[in-house]
Amino acid sequence: MTDILDDLAWRELIAQSTDLDELRALLAAGPVTLYCGFDPTAPSLHLGNLIQILLLRRFQQAGHRPIGLVGGATGLIGDPSGKSAERVLNSEETVAGWVRRIHGQISRFLDFGDAPESATMVSNLDWTGGLSVIEFLRDIGKHFPVNRMLARETVKTRLETGLSYTEFSYVLLQSMDYLELHRRYGCLLQTGGSDQWGNLTAGVDLIRRVEGASAHALTTPLLTKADGSKFGKTAGGETYWLDPELTSPYAFYQFWFNADDRDVEKFLKVFSFRSREEIEDLVKQGGDRPAARIPQRALAEEMTTLVHGADETDRAVAASRALFGQGALEELDERTLRSALAEVPRVEIPTGELPPVADLLASSGLCKSKSEARRAIAQGGAYLNNTKVAAEDAVPSADDLLHGRFLVLRRGKRNVGGVEVKRD
Template identity: 85%
Template sequence: MTDVLEDLAWRDLIAQSTDLDELRALLAAGPVTLYCGFDPTAPSLHLGNLIQILTLRRFQLAGHRPIGLVGGATGLIGDPSGKSAERTLNSEEVVAAWVERIRAQVAKFLDFEGPNAALMVSNLEWTGPMTAIEFLRDIGKHFPVNRMLARETVKTRLETTGMSYTEFSYVLLQAMDFLELYRRYGCRLQTGGSDQWGNLTAGVDLIRRVEGGTAHALTTPLLTKADGTKFGKTAGGETYWLDPELTSPYAFYQFWINADDRDVEKYLKVFSFRPREEIQQLVKESAERPAARIAQRALAEEVTTLVHGADECAKVVAASRALFGQGALEELDERTLGAALAEVPRMEIPPGDLPPVVDLLAGSGLCKSKSEARRTIAQGGAYLNNTKVTSEEAVPTTEDLLHGRFLVLRRGKRNVGGVEVVRRA
């Protein structure tokens, strides 16, 4: 057993706790069963969810038993937000499909063998068979309405868009999950993000009221970026997903590579499993040589390997290098190259005779105009598939097309663009 709370504290991963001293004593006394819940409100989990998954993993590595709960029941309702109106309710079939996808995403980070083998459960297992009368008698009677109305999320919604009884009752369902896991598996700890504090403590209180037992809640802080933008979002506000079909491994890798120097130490603490001394050394080296992005590269490779596997990570590292002239573009597989070019300025052209390089440089956005493109070529700064373009009249041929559809453009050492031949239906 190791002191997981000390490690979490060093990594700035503790926001709130019901009683840290009591929890520390409980964890020191022997293996503790804990859980974290993930609602299937989308077909994939995202970077924010990854913090919770890795927190479960840290507890398991410290000798405790994690339970990953997927909200087959709560996902049919959705956790109410304090800022928005009612969620759109998805069909049972859609939610059931998302449950399986999210179950698989969480499970890949946990170990299901050994003395502290992890469990995966869905709260539909115990919520589904329950009647409304049973729910109201056995659970509802333990929740004073005045305390529920005092919840910040509820107050905000009642003052703005309002709230249905469906979302109002969400906290009862999550509290019941903790009670059920306490009864079934002796679960004594629930973890989550700090925005879930009210839901977590409701479960702690329900266990005390119904069973006379002691349970604990522990939350992690919500991550923020140094530039003020939302963590885990693209510049356009799109989400970085864990599913490779929704966010390519290349785009995922680039998110970490492009981390602000002011954020990289925080990200290493939260997402890396490297020991303290190694993280401190990476931060020191990065401060001494910021242009080398040493910490960002270590972070990107570790997290991409965790989420997508070593093979995919190797592919995107090779693509990242090849795009900037440090590797063979011809060796990249079609999927990886396509994903890489989707992240840079690019243009689509129809099949047939290819336009001159000048037109491609301007059309892709690498150069502001054709005249700037000509100057770039004349100054020796234009590249097609990593080969310097020496003539302002240069025109690529179909033989230059990588995988029969891609061209890679580069202006200078750092500005990359792409061209894709697209056949319209």
């Protein structure tokens, strides 16, 4: 056993704990079974969920037994935590489909088998699906004083805007999950984000009331970015997903590669599995040579490989290099090139005669006007498919189209744009 709590503390991954000293002693005594729950509120998990998935992985690598719970039941209800209004309830068929997808996503990060630390995956619909209302109220509801539930911050906040009995009861369901996993697997620790503290401690209290046993809760801080924007969101507020169909591996790679210098040390601590010494060395290299983006590159490669595999990482790296003139654009497969161009200013044009390069520079947004585009060409700062454009009136040919439909534009060293010819 390694002292995982010391490692988590250094990585700034501990926000709250029911009793850290008691938990430390429990973890040191032998393998501990722990769990974290993930509700299927979308067809994929996102970057915020990755913190909790990797926390389970860290505990497993330290010799403990993780349980990944997918909320086949709680996903039908909706957690009011952090929400200003009630969620739209999804159909049973939709939630069941999302459960299967999310089950597969979590499973990729954990090790299964016959070892003491082998992981388990469960759905809480397994023990709630056949439960009657009377059983639920008698066996679970009687242990939840209404005055204490009303005192919860989540409830107090939502009482002003409206809170249904459905959402009010969510904490009972999550607490019952902890009790059930305690009974079935001897689970003694539940983890989650700090916004889940009330739900986690309610489960600890339920186990104490029903079983007379001691259990633990541990939360991680909510991750924020130095510029004040939400972690895991694009500038436009879109979510970075773990599913490659929703967020391409190239876009995923670029998220990490473009991390602010003020954030990269924090991101390395929270997400990387590198040692303390390796992370401190990467941070030092970043401080000595900020333009080289050494820690960002290392983080991007590690995270993309972890989530999408080495082959997708190689494609993302090749695309990133090729777009900025450091590799052959012709060697990129169509899917990777399309994904890369989706992340830069681009313009779609109809099939037919191609416009002059100056027009494309302007319409893509790389230049403010056609006259500015012509000046960029005259000054030697405009490129088509990484080849310098020599004439102000240059027009691409059909042979220039990559995969028969794409052009890559560049102004200077760092400003990249794209053109896509619409197919009929």
